[in-house]
Amino acid sequence: MKQLYLNYLNTFRGLSREVWWLSLITLINRAGTMVIPFLSLYLTQSLEFSLIDVGWIMSFFGLGSVVGSWLGGKLTDKIGYYKVMLGSLSLTGLLFVLLQYVTTFEGFCASIFVLMLVADMFRPAMFVALSSYSKPENKTRSVTLIRLAINLGFSAGPAVGGGIITSLGYNGLFWVDGITCVLASVLLLNVLHPKKAKVLDSFKVENPISVYTDKAFWIFLIAMMLFGIVFLQYFSSMPLYYKEIHHLSELEIGLLMGINGFVIFLLEMPLIKWLESAKYTKIGLMFFGGILLASSFLVLNLTSWGGVLVIGMLLMTIGEMIAFPFSNAFAMDRAKRGNQGEYMALYSISFSVAHIFGHNSGMQLISKIGFDKTWYIIFGLALLSGVCMLVLRKMLVNETKSE
Incomplete structure (x- = not known):
């Protein structure tokens, strides 16, 4: 121990x-x-x-x-x-x-x-x-x-x-x-x-590329916006699902949601360190994280057993732990091509846009077609985010060949 x-x-x-x-x-x-x-x-x-x-x-x-x-x-x-x-x-x-x-x-x-x-x-x-x-x-x-x-x-x-x-x-x-x-x-x-802080990675790009002309980064932003819309369902639509379909109390919902924070606190740093040493690509890890997030919605429609809620929460949490740190690191690396603030602003905006549409769209879908069909649509959005990641990987490979 x-x-x-x-x-x-x-x-x-x-x-x-x-x-x-x-x-x-x-x-x-x-x-x-x-x-x-x-x-x-x-x-x-x-x-x-x-x-x-x-x-x-x-x-x-x-x-x-x-x-x-x-x-x-x-x-x-x-x-x-x-x-x-x-x-x-x-x-x-x-x-x-x-x-x-x-x-x-x-x-x-x-x-x-x-x-x-x-x-x-x-x-x-x-x-x-x-x-x-x-x-x-x-x-x-x-x-x-x-x-x-x-x-x-x-x-x-x-x-x-x-x-x-x-x-x-x-x-x-x-x-x-x-x-x-x-x-x-x-x-x-x-x-x-x-005067007190020590800068460890300082650079100035002489001829910065405008983020608005960086096509690969825009594909990345679309992927992250879709990922954000899917992820945010766990903080708006999912508590309603726990309450109305599985009849959990507020205390039980709180404990179930608490699994997310507890697992992140306990395992995220060791997991990231291991994945870094394993030399996987950032795009590949983001794709895998998205697949885990998508699976967390799909499993909910496979059975009415209450334990599937814990499985779904764990799949989402692991997917989040993998996708978010490496997407952030990818954005910071990419920002070295142009003005850093401009790049990181658009990265932040992708999640702000997800907030604008994610909560409301989930609620509207649930009210019109119910939880099960909504989870299939959310699953499809997560897969679409994964497709964007595959397109991004191909664009980056072509970039490397042309340089």
């Missing part, structure tokens, strides 16, 4: 001090956005908005994320990742505090759009910073550490948020969200200031 523990710790060795600090800042930031999981409850119960109103507000939420990711990439290329991250964290903290004073539908649509615009400027800047603070051979594991921080933040945030709502109400939640964002910016100011 001791050797197993030591082997687990060894998978984290070699990562730079700056990557660890960036992970801690990300953890504080993600744990701090604990108002997001409770947003629909706040809007319907405290502000008495209708479900249609909430749907429109969530659309503005997604649109703000798209614009913020794009703007964050542009600003990163112009003024640098450090200033963008610091500005985003500081302003997001202020906007979270102010959001509690918005009570009209129109005002909330505008406010949530601006909040997400500012908040998601952080993402492309953070990815560029991560690339700069990582040695080339450690980039995938560095991404994995950031993912661990995000998962821990998302796991702890709702639990703490529920306690805050119970004791202080929703107003207290907005204040805590704002304060944690400001604390993250203070930490960033003290540990990752350009």
Whole structure:
């Protein structure tokens, strides 16, 4: 057992001090956005908005994320990742505090759009910073550490948020969200200031290729958007399936969803280190991750046995653990052809677009054709993502031959 523990710790060795600090800042930031999981409850119960109103507000939420990711990439290329991250964290903290004073539908649509615009400027800047603070051979594991921080933040945030709502109400939640964002910016100011941080992979492209002319990268973005639409069903449509078809309680649904975070925390870093040493291609691993995700929906239609829910969750989790870190590493590698911020912005936007269409399309399909047929359609979308990966692999091979 001791050797197993030591082997687990060894998978984290070699990562730079700056990557660890960036992970801690990300953890504080993600744990701090604990108002997001409770947003629909706040809007319907405290502000008495209708479900249609909430749907429109969530659309503005997604649109703000798209614009913020794009703007964050542009600003990163112009003024640098450090200033963008610091500005985003500081302003997001202020906007979270102010959001509690918005009570009209129109005002909330505008406010949530601006909040997400500012908040998601952080993402492309953070990815560029991560690339700069990582040695080339450690980039995938560095991404994995950031993912661990995000998962821990998302796991702890709702639990703490529920306690805050119970004791202080929703107003207290907005204040805590704002304060944690400001604390993250203070930490960033003290540990990752350009005079203190050590850059390990710095380069400047003299004649950068525009991401908008990089056809291979666009195929990759389409594949990731489709993957995102499929993946997000586990956080919107799937809980309804657990409740309505398998009659699970809220506690049982929570425990089942908790398998995802627990397995990621326990196994993702060792798995990534092993896959890196096995010398598989990033495209091949992303394809395999997509197949596992697709299978997680297909198995649900094969039997009514309750244990299949655990099998589906494990297939999805393993697929996620493989696909996301290597897709992120591929995007960072590809970004060396042009302006890094521009590339990483579009990578972030692919998931923002998935948020806009993924949740709503799943709900609409379920209401019209039921769960079983919806899972077949979702399975087909996952396979289409895999086809895009195969096309991408062929394009990259042709690129290599022509160079």
